[in-house]
Amino acid sequence: MNRPRLATIWLDGCSGCHMSFLDLDERLVEVAERAELVYSPLIDVKEYPESVDVCLVEGAVASEADLLKIRRVRDRTRTLVAFGDCAVTSNVPGMRNPIGPQPLLARAYLENVTLNAQVPTQVVPRLLPKALPVHAVVEIDVFLPGCPPSADLIYTALDDLLAGRRPDLSHKARFGR
Numbered sequence: 335m336n337r338p339r340l341a342t343i344w345l346d347g348c349s350g351c352h353m354s355f356l357d358l359d360e361r362l363v364e365v366a367e368r369a370e371l372v373y374s375p376l377i378d379v380k381e382y383p384e385s386v387d388v389c390l391v392e393g394a395v396a397s398e399a400d401l402l403k404i405r406r407v408r409d410r411t412r413t414l415v416a417f418g419d420c421a422v423t424s425n426v427p428g429m430r431n432p433i434g435p436q437p438l439l440a441r442a443y444l445e446n447v448t449l450n451a452q453v454p455t456q457v458v459p460r461l462l463p464k465a466l467p468v469h470a471v472v473e474i475d476v477f478l479p480g481c482p483p484s485a486d487l488i489y490t491a492l493d494d495l496l497a498g499r500r501p502d503l504s505h506k507a508r509f510g511r
């Protein structure tokens with residue numbers, strides 16, 4: 335039987351959710367045996383593939399590049415998981431929402447810079463007016479809260495998802511988050 339095709343992606347997040355994923359430690363071996371990891375910041379694959387069974391999405395949708403990426407990912411994925419509080423609520427990236435992107439860019443690229451101060455117009459993706467939770471942009475199948483979600487919670491969710499079940503996280507307090 336074919337193993338489920340698993341992916342993880344990283345939008346506007348700090349990588350802490352992926353670090354917590356790595357905290358699965360020896361359980362990573364089991365996950366690697368049960369699933370085929372087809373796309374992730376943890377492996378060297380450039381293009382998000384077709385026909386992904388499960389994808390964990392870290393981070394908020396905060397830029398035009400994030401928007402393009404998550405729409406493509408949604409089209410190619412059966413079960414999409416909002417992975418961590420930035421994906422679920424916009425959390426830390428959403429802290430800039432009350433002031434909008436311009437004061438933020440000025441602070442980062444003009445006020446705090448001593449040499450060649452300028453707001454980049456190339457390479458750095460354009461920010462959206464607000465950092466959005468992922469469900470504001472595409473349909474989400476499973477919400478995995480926490481900043482970051484604990485390794486135990488991630489494992490419990492993956493155990494269900496890789497077996498084709500919808501995770502029951504109603505007792506998530508017992509996972510320490």
Ligand code: SF4
Nearest residue numbers: 347348350418419420
């Ligand atoms: Fe980082 Fe927390 Fe956001 Fe995860 S939920 S990306 S750990 S700030």
